[in-house]
Every structure is written in C-alpha cells, then in structure tokens.
Amino acid sequence: MTSEAELVSPGIIALTWFDLAVAASLILVAALVSLALKLGITSKIAVAALRTTVQLSLVGLILQWVFALERWYLVLALLSSMIINAGVAGVRRTQRRYGGIWTHGLFSITVCGLITTFVVTELVIGVRPWWEPRYIIPLMGMVLGNALTALSLTLDRVTNDLEVRRAEVDSWLALGATKWEAARPIVADAIRTGMIPIINTMSVAGIVALPGMMTGQILAGQPPMEAVMYQIVVMFMIAGACAMAALLSGLLAFRALTTARHQVASHLLRKIDG
C-alpha cells in the first residue's frame, strides 16, 4: 500500500477544503451579479454550484473506492452505468421521439464507446490489465461525453427534418426514388450536424484553450509534449466515436422512420414539450 504522501505526485500542490472555500467566493460573485441585476437565476446558480460539488465528490469517492479495490467487475459495472447514462442523456436532449429511439441511442453509444475505447486502451496505449481504472474510466468518460452530443444532435436533426422536410422527401419518392435516394440528403445533413462540434474542437485545440485532459496532465507535472501526444490520441478517439455515434444513430432513425414500401413514417414521431 502506498502511504498518504505518495498518493500525490511530486510536482502537484494538493488542495485542502479551505482552498475550495476560497474558490467558492468566485461563485458568490456570480450569485451577487444575479441578485444585483435581478437576473432571477440566483437560486439556479446556487443549485448548480451545489450539484457540481455533490456530484463530483460522489464520483471522487466512487473512483477512489474502485481504484483501491482493483476488481475488474467493479470497473465493468462503472463503465456500464456510464454508458447507460450517456445513452439516456443523449436521447433526452431530442425534441422528437419514436418507439425504439431509446434502444437506438443506447445501442449507438455502446458500440462507439466500446470500439473506440478498446482501440485506444488496447492497441494504442496498451493498458495492463485491460481494466486498469486509472486509464479506462476517464478515457471512456471523454468518449461518452462527446459521443452523446453527436448522438443527440444527429437524432434531433434527422427526426426534425423527416417531419419538417417531409414534402421534399415525398416529392422524390413520387418520382421513383427509393427511400434512401429520397432521404439521403437529410440523413447526411444530420450526421454532419452531429460531427460539427468535435471538428470545431479539433480545429481550435490549443489556439483558444488547452484541452482539459492536457491541462490536467500538465498540472500533474507531466512534460507538455507527452501531454500533447496523449491529447492528440484522445482527440482522434473522440472524433472516431462521434462519427460512429452520428452514423449509427442517423441510420437507425432513418430505418425506423421509413417503411419497406419506401414511405416516410413521420406519424411515428411524437414532439416532446419543453
């Protein structure tokens, strides 16, 4: 077992709860601005700050527990719950839903999360054992966080367009198009939409801000070039995951909302209020 002092790398300054209290003064500024200008979001700021603290603390506790116990099945359980949460969160952001959209969201997230994380931890980094939580949990977390955005943007766009642009699709169908020939522009638009955030992120990486993981590694005392190499791998991993999530969810939604007789079944969509 490592002693208390060795848990922290030599270069890093550990924070105390007192330090967190000092940082909390910054959130007080936000709250005071809201009060002074009557923005009406004071309570929201308080709740959000509290949620951040509680949620991250809980995750910290769970991670410390999982790291300490070193059991592959605990890691697997944690990964599974992350995947399910990501799938649900991705679908929850859509405005139109159909029967099966939850299954499709979950399936897309699972496939892209497992494949990209496997490629990076097994083939690129070579993590041993394969379930070493220090690597696999944060890496898959980054994949899922970005893939769920790609998923929700794609699903939202494809379901919206199959309803709003239905006349366009129907007009091509009426001229003898197959359902894929008629709806391909809409599915392609949706997949493109899902991939835009990660393309933007990759384009400005390092110019506008240092990516979070690289920042963390540098703060933890790693040489910047090593942190950069890790960050590049992570960017590619996320881009691959977003592409897969967008493609899978776009195609699954297309399949669910068209019929074997080459019709648009947009009546299966329900609009969600709010």
Place this chain on the structure above:
Amino acid sequence: MFILQARDLSVPPASSKAVASLEGPVSVGLTAGDVVAVLGPSGSGKTTFLRCLAMLEPRAQGDVFFRNELIEPSDTPAFRRLVAYLPQQPPAVPMKVEDALAHPFSFRSAKGADFDRGAAKQLCGRLLLPSDVMNRWSPDLSVGESQRIALVRTMLTKPQVLLLDEFTSAMDPAGMAEAERLVTEWLKEGERAAVLVSHDSRQRTRLANRTITLEQVRPETMDED
C-alpha cells in the same frame, strides 16, 4: 383491363390532427383514356386519396393494383415512376432547376434512362416558362413556376398514370391552358389515365370524363381542423 385500380382505400383517423386520414373505403378503377375527377368537401381527404394511390401513405389500408397486379414493396419506386403523383405545392429543393429536373434520372428506377436536356427545355418553353429558367435556383421560383417545373419533371419520366393535385392552381390562364393541353396530348399517346383533384369546376369539365365523390369526414374529426 384497369391500368390502375384501388380497392377499399382508407386511412384511419389518427390522434394527431397533423396526420392525414381518409374516411373511405374508396374504390376506383381507371381504364385507358379515363380522367377521374375527385369531388368532396374540404377536409374529406382528396389529397390523401391521391397519395394513397401513389402508395405514399404509410397508414393506408386497402389494395392498389397496377395492370391487375399487386405491387411488391420493393417494386414501389418503379410503380411510382409509372403512376406519378404531382403535389399541389411542389416543395422547394435546394438545387438548380436543371439539376432538379435531371435528378430523377439518377434514381435506380430510371433503369439507365438519361436526362434529355433538349426535351426539358422544349417542355419549359411550351409551358411559357422564361428561357433562362433551367439556370435559376429552385427556391427562387414562384409557386406557379414551380408547379410548371414539377409538371415538366414528371412528364420527362414518362408516366402512364398522372395523379394531379390542383396542378394548375397557381398558374395564370395562359399557363393553365398550356398545361391542360400538355396533359390532353399525353393522354392520347398510349394507354394512359389520370386522377384529378381540382377546385375549378370548368377544369374538371374540360379534362375529366367521370367523377367520384369522397364522403364528408366524421364530425369529431372535423372538430380537430
């Protein structure tokens, strides 16, 4: 023999008022030379009926036969090329008019047929469209112009049955006369038939040789309108 026949078509009412319904059951048979005008009050499902004939309504019940044969799902695109539905308001597609006219020839159901630019230009001229229309951006067309372009586009794919939904409603009298003449000549070119929805009783008299009437929709469905 019927070129196109529909048996007991209907679309059950849906919970959402945005979804089309057709009281039915409606049956109709078209023989060569037939032009059937569809009558019925507003909201009785005239457009839905035409869409059912083109098999565009996923919730439709009943059967559609083309030359006495049921259409396999996978043959639907080829069927729709022969039984062509023209919507009242052709949607603006984000492409140049010429590309929009040529696009149906990129479909698998075109079976290798090529877009005939000369024929397209000639048809545009016949329908009194400006000579530069093929180079215009589709969304910039007026409704009357896009109705005429839609007619040209459908005619170029050589259909055998036309399902015309207020196909001249936004055209000026000269354009309408040319469009009607085009359809009348097309009817004589072979075993052809058409179904016509038109609010213009004189147009129905000019084009149609018989009528069918759709029933008034149920009162509770009316309330949702």
